[in-house]
Amino acid sequence: MAMNYGGWAGKVLWVNLTTSEIWTEPTEKYLDYLGGSGIGYKILWDHHVDGQLGTDPENVIVYSIGPLTGSGVICSGRMTVTSRSPATPGHLITDGHVGGHIGPEFKYAGYDALAVIGKANSPVWIRIEDDKVSIESATAIWGKGTFDSNAELTKLMGQDAQVFSIGQAGENLVPMSGFMTPGGHAAGGHGAVMGSKNLKGVGVHGTGTCTIKASRDEMRALDDHILGIIGSNNNNVVPSTPQSWAEYYSSGSRWKARDEIKWGAADEPVELGEVAWNERNRIGYRCSMAEMYVGVEYTNKWLKRMGGCHACPIRCYCEMKVPELKSRFKFKSEYITNTCGGFIWGNYLMPTTAGTEQYALTATAGAYLRDDYGIFSGYGLTHHIFKDMKTADLFKHLLSAEEFADVPWEQWDNNEPEFLVDLYKRVAFPDSYPHENALGRMMGDPVSYIDIWKLDGTNPAIDNWNIYAESNVHLFNRSMRHALHHASECASQVGTLINVIFNRDPMCHSHINVVNGGLPYDILAEVCAEKFGEGAFDPVKWYTPINQGKVNFAKWCVVKNVLHDSLTICNWVFPLIISPDKEKNYRGDSSIEAQMYSLVTGDKVTEEELDIMAERTVQLHRAFTALEMNSNDLRRDHDVLSDWVYDIDPDKNFGDQGTIKMDRDDIQKALGMFYEAWGWDSETGIPTRATLEKFGLGYAADKLAAKGLLPG
Amino acid sequence: MITRRGMLKGSMGVAVGTVYSGTLVSFLTGCGSDNNDNGNGEVVVMPGGLMVVNPILCVGCRRCEAACGWNHEGDCGPTIARVKVAHNMNYGPHGVQSNYYEQRGESGDFTLVPQTCHQCNVCMEVCPQKAISINEKTGAREVDESLCVGCGYCADKCPQQTIKVVRSKMKSVKCDLCQGEPNCAQVCTTGAIKFYTWEEAEEALEIYNNYTGLVG
Numbered sequence: 001m002a003m004n005y006g007g008w009a010g011k012v013l014w015v016n017l018t019t020s021e022i023w024t025e026p027t028e029k030y031l032d033y034l035g036g037s038g039i040g041y042k043i044l045w046d047h048h049v050d051g052q053l054g055t056d057p058e059n060v061i062v063y064s065i066g067p068l069t070g071s072g073v074i075c076s077g078r079m080t081v082t083s084r085s086p087a088t089p090g091h092l093i094t095d096g097h098v099g100g101h102i103g104p105e106f107k108y109a110g111y112d113a114l115a116v117i118g119k120a121n122s123p124v125w126i127r128i129e130d131d132k133v134s135i136e137s138a139t140a141i142w143g144k145g146t147f148d149s150n151a152e153l154t155k156l157m158g159q160d161a162q163v164f165s166i167g168q169a170g171e172n173l174v175p176m177s178g179f180m181t182p183g184g185h186a187a188g189g190h191g192a193v194m195g196s197k198n199l200k201g202v203g204v205h206g207t208g209t210c211t212i213k214a215s216r217d218e219m220r221a222l223d224d225h226i227l228g229i230i231g232s233n234n235n236n237v238v239p240s241t242p243q244s245w246a247e248y249y250s251s252g253s254r255w256k257a258r259d260e261i262k263w264g265a266a267d268e269p270v271e272l273g274e275v276a277w278n279e280r281n282r283i284g285y286r287c288s289m290a291e292m293y294v295g296v297e298y299t300n301k302w303l304k305r306m307g308g309c310h311a312c313p314i315r316c317y318c319e320m321k322v323p324e325l326k327s328r329f330k331f332k333s334e335y336i337t338n339t340c341g342g343f344i345w346g347n348y349l350m351p352t353t354a355g356t357e358q359y360a361l362t363a364t365a366g367a368y369l370r371d372d373y374g375i376f377s378g379y380g381l382t383h384h385i386f387k388d389m390k391t392a393d394l395f396k397h398l399l400s401a402e403e404f405a406d407v408p409w410e411q412w413d414n415n416e417p418e419f420l421v422d423l424y425k426r427v428a429f430p431d432s433y434p435h436e437n438a439l440g441r442m443m444g445d446p447v448s449y450i451d452i453w454k455l456d457g458t459n460p461a462i463d464n465w466n467i468y469a470e471s472n473v474h475l476f477n478r479s480m481r482h483a484l485h486h487a488s489e490c491a492s493q494v495g496t497l498i499n500v501i502f503n504r505d506p507m508c509h510s511h512i513n514v515v516n517g518g519l520p521y522d523i524l525a526e527v528c529a530e531k532f533g534e535g536a537f538d539p540v541k542w543y544t545p546i547n548q549g550k551v552n553f554a555k556w557c558v559v560k561n562v563l564h565d566s567l568t569i570c571n572w573v574f575p576l577i578i579s580p581d582k583e584k585n586y587r588g589d590s591s592i593e594a595q596m597y598s599l600v601t602g603d604k605v606t607e608e609e610l611d612i613m614a615e616r617t618v619q620l621h622r623a624f625t626a627l628e629m630n631s632n633d634l635r636r637d638h639d640v641l642s643d644w645v646y647d648i649d650p651d652k653n654f655g656d657q658g659t660i661k662m663d664r665d666d667i668q669k670a671l672g673m674f675y676e677a678w679g680w681d682s683e684t685g686i687p688t689r690a691t692l693e694k695f696g697l698g699y700a701a702d703k704l705a706a707k708g709l710l711p712g
Numbered sequence: 713m714i715t716r717r718g719m720l721k722g723s724m725g726v727a728v729g730t731v732y733s734g735t736l737v738s739f740l741t742g743c744g745s746d747n748n749d750n751g752n753g754e755v756v757v758m759p760g761g762l763m764v765v766n767p768i769l770c771v772g773c774r775r776c777e778a779a780c781g782w783n784h785e786g787d788c789g790p791t792i793a794r795v796k797v798a799h800n801m802n803y804g805p806h807g808v809q810s811n812y813y814e815q816r817g818e819s820g821d822f823t824l825v826p827q828t829c830h831q832c833n834v835c836m837e838v839c840p841q842k843a844i845s846i847n848e849k850t851g852a853r854e855v856d857e858s859l860c861v862g863c864g865y866c867a868d869k870c871p872q873q874t875i876k877v878v879r880s881k882m883k884s885v886k887c888d889l890c891q892g893e894p895n896c897a898q899v900c901t902t903g904a905i906k907f908y909t910w911e912e913a914e915e916a917l918e919i920y921n922n923y924t925g926l927v928g
Binding site for chain 1: 768769770771772773774775777778779781782783785786787788789790791792798799800801802803807808812813814817818819820821822823879880895897899900901902903922
């Protein structure tokens, strides 16, 4: 490669499935955008077509990594997928994120991104072995779930390969679908994009390396520095129970290792005991958070070990042996691994009680089915919708009599996890029923069904039930119809603003990795005040009016989020501005990303300089949103919240202790301040020409101006 | 067949060329003890020891691979790493089987079986260049890159499949125990990979070898 940097592989691989052309272009032209989502957004911008759908052949899907991917620096095993998403209104651009080991394998094969355009005549998969790239028939695996598909692709490539594939949901163009890698790693929202291209999957095997400019000693010194700061998943820096080494604890912490927890399904059960923050060679036991999904009893029965992504010491994946998956559900495997939502969503849908056997089985059987079918839930949105509508007994008014009679409601009523076996099949195979299968279609395409079923309070058949008024549904951004993802329920206006500007649930944990850290409020508030300004962090459910500190905090979170998705490193752990080290006064180090980048690439940057590179992609994203929506007022057309956000807890006022209620006027003021912080028009929320040019995005300003969308 | 006590006795104050065969030999080379009747699978036991992974504890983060690459080649990647996690990671030591979901690996029973150099003599014996020799201090079999021509005989014959020829320099690379300070073990997040003296090796290898066959 011509570039004299470490980190990047140097090439972007292109595959046109319509023409079968395969070519590469230098990564150099994308370096201003770092990598990952930055490359993804730039490629999509360059190929923008007005009114294009995510499922149109000429829509490009980009799988991209960054300069840190595969370098071995901590938590650098991520990959970003960017495309127009059928799971959003108007098929706007979104990016999803997948861990595991597929991202580093792209680097070792010599590519910073794979961009796919066109549509194959018949099912295919893309085979990448270093410089050798081919389009192969996938006819033999079309129709299979992701588990079997990934196995077949690996069998064809050899066991050193890393692969991913869509399941039946993606094949059948279900908007709420994604792809899966071995080990339970998924990216959601673009399964149907792959399905529309007849692209079943991708296999990669690379024999090269990620080049690194720094010395071994420099890399190890930084590694050790990070290990002295990093917490558990979501950078929880205290244990969940009182422990001999810790000054503080927090029951919600994802630092679950303690005497009562073991890897009980291991061939030799592993008693965890306390895992202190400075035990470098035991950090992999620290998280062990399966009890969050199946309870303590079943953790000790089923948890075999923890797993996760390349180069991550935290290990948030819970790898479980659940005999009932075979014996009761007749699945062919009794093993399931996932984390967080991957286990949680089933229990959002069923009327289960935490700690029970049904709860544990719902978590694991649900994960198995969704992963194999390749079903996406939009951070649980579809599952919340179902439960709220079922509880309100609305389906009998919306489904045909034939379909209503076909659904085994008694299984849900009796709290039997088998209900999911039936329901997810309806989602993944929308056309395979003698009736309309509106229930399955709604679960696979809630964005459309809000209109089809008139769930916006205008359908008298369901007593004008209003999805935007239902706090239990969690639909947060009314315009984008996406779920809340760490918004006002835990982080005041900071979370709210973060949940406003993306086109899907934001997948941003920059704030959570601080505010949920587990330290006492006074310490966290002090850290946030130092970093962002006074009053940046309110106690949860006790919110004050918007202030500049909160705006600064929210902007910082979005920048770091996009930075991580571009480098690529894990935003479920980074950034690390708090630490478990009392000697450091529990402070972390927000410049770690810049230190990583400087060592790996040899391009020495400050934290501020690197953040500017990430902000460039945020600015492009915002301009892109205006372009795709053909909107000259994103405050009006995009940044709109559901009514429940303001109207929850009718007996309380905004600012009262004990409520997450937001205030309409306060949020409008917050949006204006947020826009100004980004250099956007304070009324319309669209980037100004001056701002776009400041970030080298004059071409975006020209495009918006030509469409009459540029402010001023 | 030797006993563990006999092996230990022999390993003390060892001289180059001390030859053993039997249980430890089969653990080291992956060959059954029956194969030793014709004199194959002999091993020279030296001071030092070897790296062994406990598959029950490995969590597949591959930090060992990264630290190995940083230390030896200055870069990162499974080809240059002397410890091999990725090869067996998703589908176990035998690759994709029809019942892959019952076999080892991330797609099976979650048992990971990383490969490490067992410091046997096979590579040294097959090298036509005599480029592999024993480091008297550590006991590691080390490649002299000034002699190696990258022919790949050692890689083909390595029982653990841990030697690779790196294309960029056309040299074989293998575990040298980091001159007594194995980087892989230093960064391991669970203590799954450890340096074992010959004294300890038999038990560790016995556990490891429980996971190298097909399940069922």
